[in-house]
Amino acid sequence: MTHSRINTDLLRPLFQTSWRFYLFVSVLGAIVATALVAWLSQAYFGFGITGISWPVYWGFYVTSFVFWIGISHAGTLISAILRLVDAGWRRPVTRCAEVITVFALMIGAMFPIIHLGRPWLAFWLFPYPSERLIWPNFRSPLVWDFFAINTYLTGSVLFLFLPMIPDFAIVRDKSTGLRHTIYRVLALGWRGTQTQWHRLESAMQIMAIAIIPVAVSVHTVVSFDFSMAPVPMWQTTIFGPYFVAGAIFSGIAGLLIAMAILRRFLHLQEYLHPIHFQNLGKLLLVMALLWGYFVFNERLVTYYGNEPSEMAVFWRTQRESFAPLYWTMVICNFVLPLLLMGIRPFRTITGCVIASLGVIVGMWLERFLIIVPSLGHKYLPYSFGIYRPQPVEIIVAGSTFVAMTLLYILFAKVVPIISIWELKAGGPSEAPVGRVLLDVPGASDRTRPTKMGEAHP
């Protein structure tokens, strides 16, 4: 495939806009605006219009917070791992994935603010020296969240932005007028000198190494919001890895769905091949097994310990009021991916999307089932309670899926959703067939043309 063809195909969504795009964006925008009104009404009327009340103070909002932070693991973490191992098939996938991280983190980070009765005082959560000397408590998991999420968000935005610079330069070169001016600014004077390429690749390597432990830490810290609290079935050391595994699991599912939608609607069939879905489908299968392993561990230890308050929560989810949700979760997160991704003929694009949709539902339920049954059934009967989500919570939580879709579509409209330069770099080499190893220090695995008769000594 020629470079011009790659440019034409991948820049088409930026330069051509159909009426369907405007219609779709308008519909999505209207839904998000409705959710905004719902949230404003909550701020105006107070938390009384939600189902959140003593003893269940964490409901749909904190469930969605944990869920979206988990989805954010789709991108940067997966992309960083694939970059480090230099997986060739990553090239069309990385940017699709990295974008999910940034938007999922933004949406997830909104929920602590949505969850505040007086959101205009959100800055009280930030570590700043206040005049009243009430400094944030650095030993609180909520402050850890602040640092972990913001570090991950900053790192992920930069990890997404840096490899976009050469693509911005391509758009700059192909556009005119205001669009040219905007992309000229975004391209930061990129020319594609060999020095610039080396620096960019070095930076991406370092960022990939740095971002992996940060990504793992983020969901571990989110798990600490629970495991640091003396609540039945929360105070367990397995929550850190359990949350991280679940996050990667739901992240891969989110990525598969996003890729399938992009492939269909942006006509990217020549770039996102079935093999990309099959490879990610295998990862989904591995994560389904890992998730099953963690659930088994968590359940077995609780069951064997037979502590009365923990067993009360255990049975609520296994065979009492929350049992339908629990077993739906098990089917969605374990049985469905195992069948669809484990049996080869089902590991198609459609199979991957069905399994991923199941995992998304299952992982949201998992977060809900960690939070609500435990909070509604603590140690003593005076603290037992029921949570019934109200319309405002359902609208706000549900609309975040629409917001994610809207942000993703708008992003794909202004930035090539597949990294053009990485795709070109991964294409068939231009060098001739006969090649010899380079004798440049540090480049023993590189090759150069054999025709070096003219090479400078």
Place this chain on the structure above:
Amino acid sequence: MKAIYGLYDDGQAAQQAVNRLRSAGIADGEIVVMSSHPMEDYEFGQKDKKTWMWWMACGGGLLGMATAFGLAWLTETSWPIDVGGLPTFAWWPNLIIIFELTMLGAILGTVITLVVSARLGRRSDFYDPQVSDGKILVGIASPGDAIVREIEAALGAQSGAQVKTI
């Protein structure tokens, strides 16, 4: 004259142009090669690989670590709150903040080094939009009048090369 450059269809032709420029007495540091993707398969793509970026990332990490330590120590000792009997300055929970800001420092150190060392955001001497279409540019910025003809000859020796002067 701002620059002379040639545009080539493939890496091999660009490599030959680079070699001819060297034979014409042009120093390696003066030869600029631009492409729409990394060209590490070629010898010219191996130039200027050395970078301080790793050290700058480590430096940024150390700075982040020191900032986190200072922030945690200052805030906790300024308003000592009893949290479950933990010491006023408790290492275990503070390690989380220290870790996060260390990594943030390393990331920011890397990005700042990239911006400075790759000369991002600065006005460029010359460029040709055909690079975006896959052409490989080999050129010299501000060549001396005495060697212009030699450079033009070196760049144009390859069939199919487009030589431009700006």
